[in-house]
Amino acid sequence: MELRTDPVVTTLDMSESKDIGDGKSLEDDDDYESLPPTASLATHMTAGAVAGILEHTLMYPVDSVKTRMQSLQPDPKAQYRGVYEALSRIVRTEGLLRPMRGLNVTMLGAGPAHALYFACYERMKRSLSDMLQNGRNSHIANGLAGSLATVLHDAVMNPAEVVKQRMQMYNSPYRGLLDCVRTVSRAEGMAAFYRSYSTQLTMNIPFQAVHFITYELMQEQLNPRRSYQPTSHILSGAAAGAVSAAITTPLDVCKTLLNTQENVALSSLHISGHLSGMANAFRTVYRLGGLPAFFKGLQARIIYQMPSTAIAWSVYEFFKYFLTQQQLARAGGAGPS
Numbered sequence: 001m002e003l004r005t006d007p008v009v010t011t012l013d014m015s016e017s018k019d020i021g022d023g024k025s026l027e028d029d030d031d032y033e034s035l036p037p038t039a040s041l042a043t044h045m046t047a048g049a050v051a052g053i054l055e056h057t058l059m060y061p062v063d064s065v066k067t068r069m070q071s072l073q074p075d076p077k078a079q080y081r082g083v084y085e086a087l088s089r090i091v092r093t094e095g096l097l098r099p100m101r102g103l104n105v106t107m108l109g110a111g112p113a114h115a116l117y118f119a120c121y122e123r124m125k126r127s128l129s130d131m132l133q134n135g136r137n138s139h140i141a142n143g144l145a146g147s148l149a150t151v152l153h154d155a156v157m158n159p160a161e162v163v164k165q166r167m168q169m170y171n172s173p174y175r176g177l178l179d180c181v182r183t184v185s186r187a188e189g190m191a192a193f194y195r196s197y198s199t200q201l202t203m204n205i206p207f208q209a210v211h212f213i214t215y216e217l218m219q220e221q222l223n224p225r226r227s228y229q230p231t232s233h234i235l236s237g238a239a240a241g242a243v244s245a246a247i248t249t250p251l252d253v254c255k256t257l258l259n260t261q262e263n264v265a266l267s268s269l270h271i272s273g274h275l276s277g278m279a280n281a282f283r284t285v286y287r288l289g290g291l292p293a294f295f296k297g298l299q300a301r302i303i304y305q306m307p308s309t310a311i312a313w314s315v316y317e318f319f320k321y322f323l324t325q326q327q328l329a330r331a332g333g334a335g336p337s
Contacts (some may be wrong), residue, residue, distance in 0.1 A: 044122050045115035047319035052114020055312040056106050059304050061087060061099035066300035067168040070256040072288045073265040078170035083300050102167035105177050109160025117153035118316060121145050121212070137220070139213050146212035150204045158200055159193035165259040188261075188274055196258035199278040203251030207244045214240040215313065228321035234310045241309025245301045250294035252301060254281035 056063070065086040068078055077093075080086035090098050128141035163180050166172060174180035184192050218236035223229045257265070258281050261274055265288055275284060285293050 041119055043323060044119035047316055047323070048118025049111040049115040050319065051118065051312045051316040052110040053107055054315050055114075055308045056110045057103065058311055059308040060103050060106065062300060062304040064099045064101070064168045065090070066297045066304050067165050067256060067260075068170060069297035069300050070253050071169065071260075071265075072253075072257060072262060072285065072293060072296070073268060075170050075264075083303055086300075101172070102164040102177075105160045105163045105167075109157045113153045113156040113160075114312075116156060117149045120149040120152050124148050137216060139216060142212045142216045143209040146208040147205045150208045151201065154197065154200045154204055158197045161200070161255075162193050162196065162259045165256060169260055169262075192274070195274070195276050196255045199251065199255045199258055199281060202278055203248050203255055206251075207248040210247055211240045211244040211309065214243050228317060230314055230318070233314045233317040237310035237313030238306045240313075241305035241307075242302050244309075245305035246298065249298045249301050250285075253285055253294055253296055254278060256297075257281050257285060 062083060065080070065083050068074065068086065068090075069080055069083075071078065080089065087099060124145035125141055126135075128144055129135055129138045132138045132141050162184070163177060166180055166184070167174055167177075174183060215236045218239050219226065219232060222235060223232035258275060266275060266284070269284065269287055271284070275281060289296070
């Protein structure tokens with residue numbers, strides 16, 4: 001086959017690929033999407049960190065709206081009919097930069113969290129696929145690898161989520177990132193930053209399992225040769241984000257309640273102290289709004305997840321392709337002249 005390049009699809013000539021690193025060629029991985037076998041852990045982590053930071057930065061205003069729309073008893077001035085109406089009113093009444101409040105802590109958390117996330121996913125996916133399908137693509141391996149990667153991701157990201165969501169709420173009392181961290185740690189202890197960790201894992205493990213399985217299934221249909229194909233990565237990422245977001249919205253509502261500790265909502269039920277635990281969160285959400293309360297912010301969550309997941313995968317797949325090309329170029333130039 002020949003090396004063919006056009007604006008939409010770039011296909012590697014697998015039959016002419018040179019052996020790299022330990023003698024294993026890219027042809028051996030024709031049905032398996034991964035970075036080159038000799039890629040370092042740092043390479044995986046760098047690609048993942050860039051993808052994570054871009055994903056969260058570009059979609060952050062919608063994330064701010066989602067947090068507010070999940071409020072169980074919002075201030076009358078913070079009740080919104082839809083995402084666009086919410087964004088326009090926040091900008092008009094609270095300032096142009098208000099939807100970006102808390103972005104700094106999100107970027108600080110997203111870089112290392114996504115670096116661990118993608119590196120763990122790639123390594124575990126390869127190992128589990130070798131065990132289950134002799135190296136070929138395995139949906140079970142994809143789901144398990146995504147679930148294991150989530151444990152590392154959330155351990156880093158959970159404190160950033162707590163600070164971010166408290167700063168996103170209407171009339172947030174915190175002057176900034178450091179003020180929020182100091183105030184919460186003094187008033188509620190360091191445990192406050194991990195109060196929602198079990199709920200976060202309960203939500204994100206099924207989210208990521210569905211996410212990775214959906215992404216790989218879409219790739220099998222749209223891009224069976226697993227070449228670098230930006231359109232297929234964007235569409236697969238968007239579909240994976242929408243499906244997994246819709247399924248796990250009730251858990252996300254509970255997580256938001258645990259992170260924000262809405263004083264007005266908790267006081268209306270005569271709950272003193274701090275709400276903790278997934279079971280308590282589920283009961284409280286139901287008491288405050290019944291079954292519909294579990295789907296508050298569903299539209300905003302899907303609108304946020306579809307493009308953000310598409311961005312993450314398209315950026316990550318670009319890095320994978322780019323690094324593969326660089327490694328092939330180095331291998332091709334290493335021989336005798």
